[in-house]
Amino acid sequence: MSHPPLAAEFTANRSRAHWHDKALWFVREKRDRMANSVPEWEQLREHASAIKMHTVSQLPLYLEQFERNALALGVHVHWAETAEDHNRIVLEILQRHSVKRIVKSKSMLTEECHLNPFLEKNGIEVVDTDLGERIVQLRNEPPSHIVLPAIHIRKEEVGECFHEHLGTEKGASDPAYLTEAARGHLRQKFCQADAGITGVNFAIAETGGIVVCTNEGNADLGVSLPKVHIACMGIEKLIPRVSDLAVFLRLLARSATGQPITTYSSHFHGPRPGCELHVVLVDDGRSGIIQSSEFRRSLSCIRCGACMNTCPVYRRSGGHSYESTVPGPIGSILAPLKDSEKHSSLPFACSLCGSCTDVCPVKIDLHHQLLAMRGLLGQRRLIATSKKLSMKFVAGIMKRTWLFNLLGKFARLSLRVLPRFAIYHRFNPWGRQRELPEAPAKSFRQMYADRKSTASNPGDKSK
Amino acid sequence: MSSASKNSAAREAILRRVRAALPQSTPLPELPASGPWQTFEDPTTRFREVLESVGGLMVRVPDVGAADAWLRDFEPWKKSATRLTVIPGLGDSTLDLNSIDDPHALEHVGFAVLKGHFGVAENAAVWVTDADVRHRVLYFIPQHMALAIPASQIVNNMHEAYGRIQVGGYPFSGFISGPSKTADIEQSLVIGAHGARSLVVFLIEEW
Numbered sequence A: 001m002s003h004p005p006l007a008a009e010f011t012a013n014r015s016r017a018h019w020h021d022k023a024l025w026f027v028r029e030k031r032d033r034m035a036n037s038v039p040e041w042e043q044l045r046e047h048a049s050a051i052k053m054h055t056v057s058q059l060p061l062y063l064e065q066f067e068r069n070a071l072a073l074g075v076h077v078h079w080a081e082t083a084e085d086h087n088r089i090v091l092e093i094l095q096r097h098s099v100k101r102i103v104k105s106k107s108m109l110t111e112e113c114h115l116n117p118f119l120e121k122n123g124i125e126v127v128d129t130d131l132g133e134r135i136v137q138l139r140n141e142p143p144s145h146i147v148l149p150a151i152h153i154r155k156e157e158v159g160e161c162f163h164e165h166l167g168t169e170k171g172a173s174d175p176a177y178l179t180e181a182a183r184g185h186l187r188q189k190f191c192q193a194d195a196g197i198t199g200v201n202f203a204i205a206e207t208g209g210i211v212v213c214t215n216e217g218n219a220d221l222g223v224s225l226p227k228v229h230i231a232c233m234g235i236e237k238l239i240p241r242v243s244d245l246a247v248f249l250r251l252l253a254r255s256a257t258g259q260p261i262t263t264y265s266s267h268f269h270g271p272r273p274g275c276e277l278h279v280v281l282v283d284d285g286r287s288g289i290i291q292s293s294e295f296r297r298s299l300s301c302i303r304c305g306a307c308m309n310t311c312p313v314y315r316r317s318g319g320h321s322y323e324s325t326v327p328g329p330i331g332s333i334l335a336p337l338k339d340s341e342k343h344s345s346l347p348f349a350c351s352l353c354g355s356c357t358d359v360c361p362v363k364i365d366l367h368h369q370l371l372a373m374r375g376l377l378g379q380r381r382l383i384a385t386s387k388k389l390s391m392k393f394v395a396g397i398m399k400r401t402w403l404f405n406l407l408g409k410f411a412r413l414s415l416r417v418l419p420r421f422a423i424y425h426r427f428n429p430w431g432r433q434r435e436l437p438e439a440p441a442k443s444f445r446q447m448y449a450d451r452k453s454t455a456s457n458p459g460d461k462s463k
Numbered sequence B: 001m002s003s004a005s006k007n008s009a010a011r012e013a014i015l016r017r018v019r020a021a022l023p024q025s026t027p028l029p030e031l032p033a034s035g036p037w038q039t040f041e042d043p044t045t046r047f048r049e050v051l052e053s054v055g056g057l058m059v060r061v062p063d064v065g066a067a068d069a070w071l072r073d074f075e076p077w078k079k080s081a082t083r084l085t086v087i088p089g090l091g092d093s094t095l096d097l098n099s100i101d102d103p104h105a106l107e108h109v110g111f112a113v114l115k116g117h118f119g120v121a122e123n124a125a126v127w128v129t130d131a132d133v134r135h136r137v138l139y140f141i142p143q144h145m146a147l148a149i150p151a152s153q154i155v156n157n158m159h160e161a162y163g164r165i166q167v168g169g170y171p172f173s174g175f176i177s178g179p180s181k182t183a184d185i186e187q188s189l190v191i192g193a194h195g196a197r198s199l200v201v202f203l204i205e206e207w
């Protein structure tokens, strides 16, 4: 399905859509407060962007350096060209250790590769240990947000889900009570697991180590008990130096949830004694994106989710309406890069307001890329006829000044004189959830012309 | 194909594709630890404020003995049947860490007193490493935790922090800021997700 009908489904429940919008705006506001408390915020964003651009320009070098250093630390390094290769590699490691149960912390990459269903098909129990991810896993749905996987679910629904699966009291919906129940349930899983899988926030070429950030401590607990730790990462997660971490750790949590830093920022450099640490480096289309000068910067993403929290479309349409592992503005670029036909509606789920670009900690020019992606889809003839026709129609008006002026006059007049029922009816979707603005007396052109003549008036006292 | 040769074939293929159309090289910014980055007139006060805002508690004491006295009066400590400390004179241990080979045996630790190296004022993070504990899981599994650092060891920001550590020297090292938490249910903050339910950071003046 495309974005508009799925979004319509989501907004049909108005109170839920409104609540969802508010919940995300709350996170956006926390982010603003945090960003404002750091005087060099903009400089940090500049640095982060420059580090990422530099890294991608020398990526082969840094990948080799990372591999060399990781091997020296006793880390097993694997390379996967595709999602299938990645899944096969992970399965082989698990089978070699006769692993039956694994615990997994949040990793968008493994979502992207559909690792869970693959492992389950092969007889391995997979438990997502991030609370939000566990909730959506028990409900059998994908996450709707990359940082807040269960942001679309009400606490009463979590209560029902936990009542069914974890045996909590019927009707209980207190977040503290439910979290406590999940803690108990997941502790068991942590202690029974034969291996732990994590994502990677940053991989350091200079040392061969990886950094994983969580608030719950689930990644750390998951890899500190069993003997096998598998860390899965896209090749774009690399950074050159340890000192670069300062920039990214200062930006990440502040941008993501409005915290000064995540509770745990763990640096892994080699296995525990007698244990194994595996790192799987995954391409899965990334090398293709590097070759595109237009979309290369989308690979700088550190998956903070800030662009989603601020996006007026995401907030009102919910993450599932994107049908993509990564939703929101950045997802609307990454998804069509992967499969332009399937995700052709996403770049249009955007008003080009540019708010995403303003908050992005690595300064990805998100709204420019979204516009460029529309162009690309046009070239590939993936834009619906209705959309193309209406574009042509509007372009026809815009090209003719006299027609544009005439219709402008007509619109201002009709807004003023027509009765309500003639404006707010089912053929005018613009009037469906909003009051149309009061019509100004003059057009912008007229106001501008008036101003100009006053300014150049020789009798003006300011001269 | 064996998995080793598959691996090197995939490696070559990926590197070849990445090399195919590399953008022009752009410079890597200099990031001197000395800044100019955000600093604070009184880093310790900032550390305390931020730690409290993330659910932790800072306790400044003249010496280890005073920290010990404070701890023994702390409810979570008093209520914990299984306790562990790696700092002589600060709390006591009900089990012998050195006799434990399997970290699973630490599942029921109620309270652990561990060593931190320094704190960061801007985000209340404390630097820890596995050189100080035999099992790194001790930073994550206890129900409650205290970290002790010398009071003089508070840096302003993360640049200063990374300027003074050898990250690559430890299989595990990291920053811990406050107790574990989640807001995954309707954005309401709950302290005590999977890790510690409370975190005390002792700043010890004479150590």
Ligand code: SF4
Residues within 6 Å of the ligand: A300, A301, A302, A303, A304, A305, A306, A307, A308, A330, A356, A359, A360, A361, A362, A363, A364, A366
């Ligand atoms: S595109 Fe930018 S704002 Fe969006 S998730 Fe990635 S880093 Fe965050």
